[in-house]
Amino acid sequence: MPGDDAMHNSIVQTQGLTRCFGPLRAVDAITLTVEAGEVFGLVGPNGAGKTTMIKMLTTLLPPTAGKASVAGFDIVRQAANVRRCIGYVPQVLSADGTLTGYENLLIFAKLYDIPRSEREQRVRDALAFMGLSDAADKLVRNYSGGMIRRLEIAQSMLHHPMILFLDEPTIGLDPLARKVVWEHIERLRADYGVTIFLTTHYMDEADSLCNRVAIMHLGKVVALGTPAELKVSIGNPDATLDEVFTHYTGDILESGGSYRETSRTRRTVYKLG
């Protein structure tokens, strides 16, 4: 079956993927592919549909229409298989502040069936990889924002997933902490060959981290390519990605972001800061 083969070549493949909330088409018939080993960025303003897209691909949210596969598995019919192959760091804070860093990872090592004999070592390695060995036995509520993000990424990597979904990985972090997180994301890809699918609304982040970028606006992908291709496409190879973004989405950057969403984002920022 040629259709099946095509599905297996790319690690993520969506066809007309759509999610509606009432009359709102949060994700509107998106068709795209992500190749194994690349860093793929979904950029767009708050409310563009980036998080909805990630929630569907990580099996948290069933699509209204269309279909998608992750690691060759259908996100609806084979959700359990998808879950074994992916790691996910949500935009909102997901480490448990009332546990130590070590405990946060240990629990997930158990949930992902990492054998008892390997568990301890795997957790220690993940903490070391993310530069958190010294803080392992401190309660996470005493961590800095950057440390929490690194811990969350460590948690999502424990079972060596094929693909990692990072939803706004550096939101609310100061410039230095952001750089440290970026370095770790790059090292993850280099050392483990993991595919990374991230969303961001920081254009400099997309520019420096991503092999390919999709610009999302009001639920649709309005442009897709390498940062260089996108710059050429607007006729200015020296443009910043910000300018590319403005070109494709119009000047109206102020869009979307409900009260609930804003309050959550602010709370995350507050907790991480």
Next chain:
Amino acid sequence: MRLLEQGALSTSWASVSQPFLERVSSTIIRFVRTTLTIAELEARKLRHDPTELLTRAVQPALWLLVFGQVFTQTRAIPTGDLRYIDFMAPGILAQSILFIAIFHGISIIWERDLGIVHKFLVSPTPRAALVLGKALSASVRGLSQAILVYTLALLLHVKISWSPLALIGVLITIILEAAIFSSFSLIVACLVKTRERFMGIGQMLTMPLFFASNAIYPVSLMPGWLQAISHVNPLTYEVDALRALMLVGGTSAYGIGSDLGVLLAVTVLLVILGGRLYPTVVI
């Protein structure tokens, strides 16, 4: 020839049903293991900050020491051969666990507002194991209440049965109770989705559940309509079992077997329903 046939038959049997049996047993083992992992997570949190257990101790102490002692003096409530304080001690144990468990579900709203629930749902953990694990963590909190109520009951000279079988029975009964009301509250949390609405509903439910049970007075004293309600209230079966198990000379109105049967059936039902609803909390 016949041997050969038998050999072929047994290999085909092995190749067909062995993986099936293995699959079933590994699914069950996985379910139990992940459930215990979730319970362990909650126990670890409690170990880092046990203050909750202390503040929870106030209410049952008030009921037993103040309400219980006064009503024992007045002899206003006919409780057969039992002193009133003996009669109500199991009721107060059940009540204190109810009060802990019924608000337990709010934790998933907290964890949803953070991203903790998202992470659990993206992991391959079975949904029902997430619910049952949470339920068991409510049971752990319930056990601390049991220790407190037993201590107070001892001070008040309640005739406690110390036979190991009775103690194990009490243990199982309170684990089931905590599991029932915490899964119930988790279901409510999945449906209402916000803390404010949840608190309102929790407040609205606790007292009616308590009063429409045999916790502090016998069902026979109730008007007919209240008796009818008390018979569909799991708390009634809980208290009935506890009263028979916890006290020397305690008796059960419905039979301990049927009490535990009802409690177990309700637990299974609520955990399955909770497992279905759990993923909707992030939508």
